[in-house]
Amino acid sequence: MAANPLYHEIILEHYEYPRNRRACACADATARGANAMCGDDLLVSLRLDAPGGTLEEVCWDGHACAIGEASASMMSEAVKGVPSAEARRWVNTVRAMVTGHAKEMAPDLELGDLESLAGIRQYPVRIKCALLAWEALDEALGIAERKRSATPAGT
Amino acid sequence: MAVIDIARAQQTPETPLDVDAIRRDFPILAQTVNGHPLVYLDSAATSQKPRQVIQALVDYYERHNSNIHRAAHTLAARSTELYERTRTRLAGFINASGPAEIIFTRNTTEALNLVAACWGGGHIGPGDEIVVTQMEHHSNLVPWQRLAEGKGAHLKFVPLTPTFKFDLAAYAELLSPRVKLVALPHVSNVLGTIAPVAEVSRLAHEVGAVVVVDGAQSAPHMPVDVQALGCDFFALSAHKMLGPTGVGALWGRTALLEAMPPFLSGGSMIGEVQWTKSTWAPLPQKFEAGTPNIADVVAFGAAIEYLERLGMERVRRHEVELMRCALGALREAHPELTHYGPGDLDFRGGVLAFNVGHGAVHPHDVAQLLDGQGIAVRAGHHCARPLHSVMDAPSSVRASFYVYNTTEEVDALSRGLDEVKRVFRRVIERPQ
Numbered sequence: 001m002a003a004n005p006l007y008h009e010i011i012l013e014h015y016e017y018p019r020n021r022r023a024c025a026c027a028d029a030t031a032r033g034a035n036a037m038c039g040d041d042l043l044v045s046l047r048l049d050a051p052g053g054t055l056e057e058v059c060w061d062g063h064a065c066a067i068g069e070a071s072a073s074m075m076s077e078a079v080k081g082v083p084s085a086e087a088r089r090w091v092n093t094v095r096a097m098v099t100g101h102a103k104e105m106a107p108d109l110e111l112g113d114l115e116s117l118a119g120i121r122q123y124p125v126r127i128k129c130a131l132l133a134w135e136a137l138d139e140a141l142g143i144a145e146r147k148r149s150a151t152p153a154g155t
Numbered sequence: 156m157a158v159i160d161i162a163r164a165q166q167t168p169e170t171p172l173d174v175d176a177i178r179r180d181f182p183i184l185a186q187t188v189n190g191h192p193l194v195y196l197d198s199a200a201t202s203q204k205p206r207q208v209i210q211a212l213v214d215y216y217e218r219h220n221s222n223i224h225r226a227a228h229t230l231a232a233r234s235t236e237l238y239e240r241t242r243t244r245l246a247g248f249i250n251a252s253g254p255a256e257i258i259f260t261r262n263t264t265e266a267l268n269l270v271a272a273c274w275g276g277g278h279i280g281p282g283d284e285i286v287v288t289q290m291e292h293h294s295n296l297v298p299w300q301r302l303a304e305g306k307g308a309h310l311k312f313v314p315l316t317p318t319f320k321f322d323l324a325a326y327a328e329l330l331s332p333r334v335k336l337v338a339l340p341h342v343s344n345v346l347g348t349i350a351p352v353a354e355v356s357r358l359a360h361e362v363g364a365v366v367v368v369d370g371a372q373s374a375p376h377m378p379v380d381v382q383a384l385g386c387d388f389f390a391l392s393a394h395k396m397l398g399p400t401g402v403g404a405l406w407g408r409t410a411l412l413e414a415m416p417p418f419l420s421g422g423s424m425i426g427e428v429q430w431t432k433s434t435w436a437p438l439p440q441k442f443e444a445g446t447p448n449i450a451d452v453v454a455f456g457a458a459i460e461y462l463e464r465l466g467m468e469r470v471r472r473h474e475v476e477l478m479r480c481a482l483g484a485l486r487e488a489h490p491e492l493t494h495y496g497p498g499d500l501d502f503r504g505g506v507l508a509f510n511v512g513h514g515a516v517h518p519h520d521v522a523q524l525l526d527g528q529g530i531a532v533r534a535g536h537h538c539a540r541p542l543h544s545v546m547d548a549p550s551s552v553r554a555s556f557y558v559y560n561t562t563e564e565v566d567a568l569s570r571g572l573d574e575v576k577r578v579f580r581r582v583i584e585r586p587q
Contacts (some may be wrong), residue, residue, distance in 0.1 A: 006523060007578050016582050038519055039549040040534045063549055066519035066579075129519065 006123060007066065010116035015066040020076035024059040029143035033062075033136030035128055040064040042072055044136035048144050053084045058137070065129050067120065070120050072133035074113045091138045097121075098130045168468035177465070178559050180205040191529030193573075194564045199344050199372060199506050200533055201394045201556035204458070206399055211457035215450045222438070223449055224423060231448075238449050241456030242439070248459050249370075249381040249386075249389065251406050255438040258405040258412070259452055264294040266390035266405035267338075269442065270367050271298035274388070275336065275413040281307035284333045286364070288313040288321065288350070289545050290431070291345040293538045295369040299338055306562035316547060319497050321350040327358055333363045341373035345539045346496040347478075347506030347551065349373070349401075356385035365411065369438040371395055374506055375557070376474055378467040381406055398458035398557075399451040403465075405442075412438050419444040470558055474505035477556045480509055481565045488569050491576060491583050495546050508537075510548050511575055512583035518552040524578060525571045532568075 018041040024030070024045030033042040042062035049056045058080045060072045075094070079087040089106050094114060096104035119129045174246050178184055181203045186193050186234050195203060215237065221230035223238050229516040251257060260266040273300075279285065288314050303310050311334070313326045321339070338360040339350050356366045366386040371381055374389075375396035381389050388411070393402035404428045409417075417424055417435055435441045438511045444539035462470065478500055485492055485507075495508040518534035525532055536543050543549060554568055576583060 004524065004527070004574075004578050006527075007520070012578070012581070016585070039540065039543065041549075065519040067520070068517075123523070126519070126523065 006119055006126070008116040008119065010113050012068060014070035014073040014113065018073040019072065020059040020080070021061055021062055022059050024057055024067050027059075028058070029140040030148060031136040031143060033064075033068075033132035033134075034066075035132060038065070040068055040129070040132060042068065042133050042136055044072070044075075044089035044133055044139050046086060046137070046138050046144060047149065053145075053148060054057055055079055055082055056089055057086060058138075060132060060133055060136075064132055067117070067126055067129040068132045071114075071117055071130045074117070075133050075137060078112070079137065084145060084154040087137065087141055091141075094134050095112075096129060098127050161561070166466060166469070168466065168472065170469060171471045172465060172469050172558060174287045174473070174559065174561050175529045177205075178463075178561075180207065181559050182204065182206055184559060188529040188531070189347070189527050192566045194528075194530040196554040196556065196560065196564065196568060197533050198375075198395070198557035198560075199537075199553065201400065201559055202375060202397050203559065204399065205397055205461055207461055208399065208454050211454040212399060212450055219453075221452070222446055233439060234449060234453075237442045237453045237456070237499055238447070240550045241452050241459070244456050244459045244463075245404055246406075248379070248463065249374065249391075249406055250382050252382075252409060253533075256409055256412065258407070258408055258439050258442040259447055260390075260403040260405055261401055261448070262328075262394070262403035263369060263390045263392040263490075264403070266403050267369060268298045269405055270388050270390075270407070271302045273418050273442075274365065274411065275299075275302040275306075275415075277306050279303070279306045279335055283308040283335045284311050284329075284331070285309070286311045286313060286329050286337045286359075287335050288325070288339045289315050290321075290340060290346055290348060290542050291338070291342060291539065291544065292344050292369060292371070293540070294371075295338050295340060295367075297407045297539070299336075307336075315346075318492050318499070319346045319348055319495060320502055321348060321355075322498075323354060326355065330358055330362045330364070332362050334359070334362055336367060337364050338367040338369070340369040340371075341379070341389075342370075342376065342504040342506070343445065343496075343539075343542075344372045344506065345508050345537045345542055345551065347372075347504040347508075348497055349377075349502050349504055352384045352386055356387075360385070372504060372506070375462075376467075377471040387411055393451065393455040393458060394459055397461055398455035401448045402451045409438065412442070417441050417444065421445055425449075434476045465558060473558060474556050475500050475503075477560055477562065477565060478503060478505055478507065480562045481554070481556075484565055484569050484571070485509070489572050489576070492572070493548075493553060495548075505557075507554045508546075508551045510551050511572070514548050515585065516575060516579045518550045520579070521552045521572075521575050525568070528567070528571045528574060530568060530571045539586065 027045035030045040047057040221234040223235040246254045367388040368386045370391045374391040389406040394400040522534035
């Protein structure tokens with residue numbers, strides 16, 4: 001039987017062996033991605049390193065569908081170790097990819113496993129699932145950046 | 156009409172439904188979805204509509220359309236007559252004492268809100284108790300939460316037994332003179348549990364409480380006799396019983412309805428209007444402010460007529476047989492499923508909620524893979540989130556049956572779940 005067009009092997013592999021799924025110790029910011037209609041609920045936590053604003057730690061926990069959890073797992077791999085401004089570009093690129101706005105994707109980002117989520121755009125009701133963790137990351141980045149700018153330099 | 160009468164004369168409650176003939180009445184079923192014949196197993200969300208109902212809508216707009224209870228012209232009289240005919244038909248369908256006890260609303264939700272506002276507003280006070288069950292749809296929970304909060308009253312919950320039945324003994328323990336209102340679903344929209352409404356009503360009346368029944372999942376699927384149920388209010392939705400969306404109904408006992416203030420106010424519901432005060436129209440107009448959803452009420456009449464022609468005993472028997480077939484087939488072919496709901500079919504409507512691999516496969520993923528095979532089921536918490544905490548699952552998959560479903564479609568569901576098992580085999584087989 002043919003492979004399922006939505007449930008790509010890469011998605012299933014991340015669902016089965018999720019990366020960075022744990023409660024994040026000493027996080028700078030945590031945000032929630034929830035879908036009240038289906039009961040999905042993810043927490044995304046991150047920690048920025050003090051001088052450069054790089055995402056030192058990104059982790060997530062909670063419950064979602066295979067698409068939602070695989071996307072969270074791939075997200076944690078993609079943005080770990082990148083500067084927060086670049087993490088924002090990742091958010092925008094993935095958002096553009098799954099909503100079918102390819103022109104708005106950053107051409108220099110190496111999508112890797114995330115490319116397996118491109119097919120979601122053909123399933124409009126599942127776009128929210130794929131973006132659940134990414135929207136939470138976006139919010140957590142905002143919280144962490146506001147905290148940094150509120151803290152005087154050198155402290 | 157004569158043909159129908161002969162058919163009815165020959166049919167007994169034991170005569171199986173002629174599902175092939177029924178399916179020919181539902182144009183929507185004759186289509187393919189994602190390359191497969193549509194298998195519609197989501198009637199608990201909304202039923203499909205037979206061409207008789209669709210034609211009633213078209214006829215109304217093409218031949219009769221006019222506002223009701225107003226003008227003296229011929230079309231107005233005809234529209235009024237058609238609208239009121241549905242009220243009379245529904246009163247008979249649920250054995251109300253008379254048509255004036257039937258209030259048309261938008262849906263079950265609005266009917267329940269009407270009771271909460273107009274009866275609850277005048278009868279619930281600080282320290283009073285409202286008893287509901289653990290298996291409520293949000294529609295029969297949130298209005299009572301708001302009422303209790305506004306009045307300083309308390310909500311009490313009737314638990315389920317370990318086999319997902321209504322726990323009558325625990326319910327009896329909750330009753331006291333503080334309890335002013337008991338609200339419950341006749342049939343759970345997730346578990347299919349049939350509540351013992353007659354016994355619930357009898358015990359509630361012993362402590363002076365009124366009983367409000369959410370009949371959204373029973374009126375479409377089994378004979379309903381509000382006198383035998385002994386309840387005080389009964390709410391239902393047309394769109395779950397072959398009728399159009401946008402129409403529901405509240406049945407209430409005359410004495411209670413007469414003593415209640417209006418819900419919405421304005422046109423149609425008044426007796427005499429002066430500059431600073433007004434009086435109200437008699438029942439049922441007192442509760443039907445403004446121009447109602449005339450066309451859909453008229454078409455709802457055609458839906459009730461269709462169900463009456465089938466016979467509600469036969470509808471119920473058909474669904475029991477589909478459930479027997481489904482539970483048997485799925486238990487054998489799919490041991491990876493966790494089922495929710497009473498196994499005893501005398502206490503079970505045609506609703507089949509389950510999870511795959513103890514929740515290892517998310518309900519949305521199950522529903523997506525089934526949809527890929529043309530099978531429509533619902534995934535989520537089905538507007539019953541607190542119930543899912545009792546089920547120990549954040550959400551579930553729900554297949555639900557109606558008059559047009561066949562045992563072949565049960566087989567299609569089972570084959571559809573084979574594909575789910577194939578795609579998610581590794582997570583299903585992983586030790587928990």
